[in-house]
Amino acid sequence: MLKKWEQRSMKVAALGVTALALAGCSSAKSSSNQGNNPGKTIKIGVNMELSGSAAGYGEQQKQGIQLAVKKINKNGGIQVGKTKKKVQLVIRDNKTTNNTAASVAAQLVNNDKVVAVVGPATTNAGTAAIPNMTKASVPTVSPSATDPDFTLQKGGAVQKYVFRACYQNDFQGSSAAKFVTKNLKAKRVAILTDNSSDYGTGLTKAFKKSYTGKLVSSQTFQEGDKDFNAILTSLKHKQIDAIYAPGYYSEIGLIVKQARQAGIQAPIVGSDGMADAKLAQIAGKQNANQVYYTTPFSTKAAASNPVASKFMSAYQDKYGSTAPTFSALAYDSVYMIKKAIENEGSANSVKIANGLAKLKNFKGTTGTITIDKKHNAEKTIAIEQLTNGQVTKTYDVDQ
Amino acid sequence: MQTFGQQLVNGLSLGSIYALLALGYTMVYGIIKLINFAHGDIYMLGAFWGYYSLRAFHFNFLMALCSAMVVCAVLGVVIEYFAYRPLRHSPRITALITAIGVSFLLENGMSALVGANARSFPQALPVVTYHWLGIRVSNIQLLILITACLLMALLELIIKRTKMGKAMRAVSVDPEAAQLVGINLNHTISFTFALGSAMAGAAGVLIGLYYNSIDPLMGMTPGIKAFVAAVIGGIGSVPGASLGGFIIGILETGVQAVGLSAYKDAVVYFVLIVILLVMPAGIFGHNRREKV
Incomplete structure (x- = not known):
């Protein structure tokens, strides 16, 4: 009888320990404020909607991200101080749900030790990921979270580690x-x-x-x-x-x-x-x-923007169709991180966040981007007109 | 008046799709008392089969429709064989949870296999719009309505006039007694799944043609709406499912027509609750006492 009880309590205890260990994995560290440092490679995490209702957009963003990283690595990687380091992607699916987005964020910053994250695509999932990113002091750039409050804390102060590549x-x-x-x-x-x-x-x-x-x-x-x-x-x-x-x-x-x-x-x-x-x-x-x-990304304007036209043709070669806006925004997100690393001369995650906040006149596929005080991407806007399914005219809107 | 007529046309064409789907739910429930939540996803697979057969094999529309029905019928039988048959004697809740699992498997499996993007359906039939008393009706709307009505009539015939239909009715009344008189239970259940899934496959191709947009998650909402339609009509009743489908279609259209589009789903579910409170067995359902 006693033996049975003992066995059972051991089982419960074992379960409890495992649960604790798992919980320990998934909650973000708050003790060190130094952020993550790169190893031999620069690890960039991708927290993306690859299944669920927003998977269509997430898939396009993943393509843009992979294209950008491939191009960076082909040119030797990112210049960090005196050495060049290759980029390694860690892609994880957040299933278009808020809880998973938060746990994926924790996994990326704590287990995978990434120095920056691209994504999530949607505002809801993105907002859910913020606490874990902030705790670990790792910056995240969302290609497409457009809600004005996304980059702001409740009181209106800016979220130090949250950026976006799109308009608000x-x-x-x-x-x-x-x-x-x-x-x-x-x-x-x-x-x-x-x-x-x-x-x-x-x-x-x-x-x-x-x-x-x-x-x-x-x-x-x-x-x-x-x-x-x-x-x-x-x-x-x-x-x-x-x-x-x-x-x-x-x-x-x-x-x-x-x-x-x-x-x-x-x-x-x-x-x-x-x-x-x-x-x-x-x-x-x-x-x-x-x-x-x-x-932000007019196919007409792309013709006069060398960065965009190169991206357009690379995308066409790889995937056999015209590049969608989401891919372009995701591509820019990766290059914004690269630029921040080069400007700061360090791939420490806190430094990257500082670099992103100071980003000015960055030439991206979606226009010339400057990060403003609220971590929004400032760039020009255009309006395209479709006639018989083709873009026939582009209008500029004066602000 | 014109607007009313136009909205009625809109409601009927939407309703006929729900009706086709609701038939599958109601038949399977009538036979093995299982709510087959994967049914909406069979409809998605039908649409995808239509997409690939039109593009890759250059089928004409009729061939795409018929082949989709055959393929979905086979899929329905396969799903029944692997997922539900081993659970025939387990509690009903187990089978229900398995059905939800199969639904997730199909949705996410297709997302992984073909990508989650919405894609445009090949336009197998050119759209012709008829004007009649100021109402616009497209040939595709007519086609959906006619095909749906034809299939429903055919189904009614199969159930009422054939030997297999008689076996289905017998199994739905009492599966054990049916076995005693020599009816093969497994064959009958497989046949039911095949019939219901064929209806869903047809609905998938018709929807693809009508809306010109398909994606792996397209079965979710219509699946649930069709389930509501089946319940409103009286789950287990074939004419009830058809009527329920049309009621839901017209209701949804009506709510949007008066400008309450934000509440269209809420109204559908509200009606479901009211029906369940007032007539728990649905419109055509029999209020049978459960044997204890």
Whole structure:
């Protein structure tokens, strides 16, 4: 009897110890404030949405990251002081969930000892990863977390180790509002928002703040929705001059298709989540007319930007299609880290964070980037117009 | 009036897809009392089969539709054989959890295999839009509605007029008694899975053609909505599932038409709760007393 009890208690104890050990692995160290140092190689972590609902975007970003690292290593690596060190990627999937994003962050900084992280792609997952990154003093650059508060702490102070390579929503939303008023002269606008992401709701908020005309209708949809006929039919007789639809290409492509098939010819204006050749494929070329979107990465502008045109052709060679915006942003994220290391002459993670904060006039594929006080990427914005599925015109928006 | 008619068309074409999916849920539940959560993913596989057969084998649309039905029927049987048959005598909750597991396996397996990106479906049929009393109806909407109705009628025929259908009905009433009179339980259950999965495969190809966008997670939400449709119609009842599908489609369209798009899913689930409270067995369901 006693023996049995003993056995059982031993088992419980063993379980407890294992649990503790596991917990010890996953919670970030807070004692040392020195951050991680590189070994023979510079380890860069990737905390990315490779499965789950945002996997499509995560996959594209991974391609951009791998392309960047391959190119860096081909040229011998990153100059750290007097030696050149190669870059080693540690790619981990956060499954588009917040808990996994947080535990992946802990794993990357504590077990893999990376000196910088690229990702996550979405604001939600990105925000969940911040505490562990900050505890370990390792900087993270998100290619596509657009929420204005992403880089800020609750009180409004900046998150020391959080950066982004994309615009924040306020900038993009207000640019779209200006374009709709000035260029399209639209007096009556309907909004269709992806309200399952911070991206869509944030852009809508920013658009509403700066748009001065009449807002006829404001409707929402969910990521993964395929049928917009009902909403579009109800908009048809409301005499709208334009539709503002911030979201990703997979849903906006369907909105464009169904709107044109329902006989709505009003211009459809969106955001950089639409900047993908797949938009026109899903909408159908004959339907992708009078479609506009704000983007940092115009394929037209790329022709005059040597960094971008090199990236475009490298991507084309490797993956056989036009580079999507997400890949370009992820590519820039890696090069921003490289630049920060070179400027600081050290690949210590704290130094990289300092270097990123001081980044100025960095020539990326998505334009010339300067990191501002709030760790946002400042760069110019353009609006592209699609006609028959092709980019035919690029507009500049004055701020 | 025009807008109303147009919305009705929208609702019917959405509803026929839900109805096709709901049939699979209801048949499997009727026979082995299992809610097959992987059913929505069979529909996704049907869409992908359509995509590859149209692109790689240059099938025409009819061939793509029929081959997708065959492939999905086989897949349904295989899934039943490996995942559910070994659990035939375990508690129902075990089979239910396995179904969720199979669903995850199919979704993430396809994401890993073909990538999670949404892709455009080859346009096998050119879109023609008919104008009739100011209502726009596309040939694809008509096709979906007609195919759905045809398949449902065919299913009704199979269940009511064939020997296998009779066996299915017998198994659903009492599997043990059915075995006593010489009905092969395993064959009947496999056949049910094949039928339901074929319906889902057809729905997948039709959706691919209609919306022109498919991805590995496309089965999740429609799967759950179709499940709700089956419950509203009375789970286990074939005409109930068809009716439930159309009700959900029209309800969703109606909610969006009056400008409450943010609440469209909430309303569907709210109706589910109300139906379960008022008529726990659904519209066509029989309120059978459980034997203890």
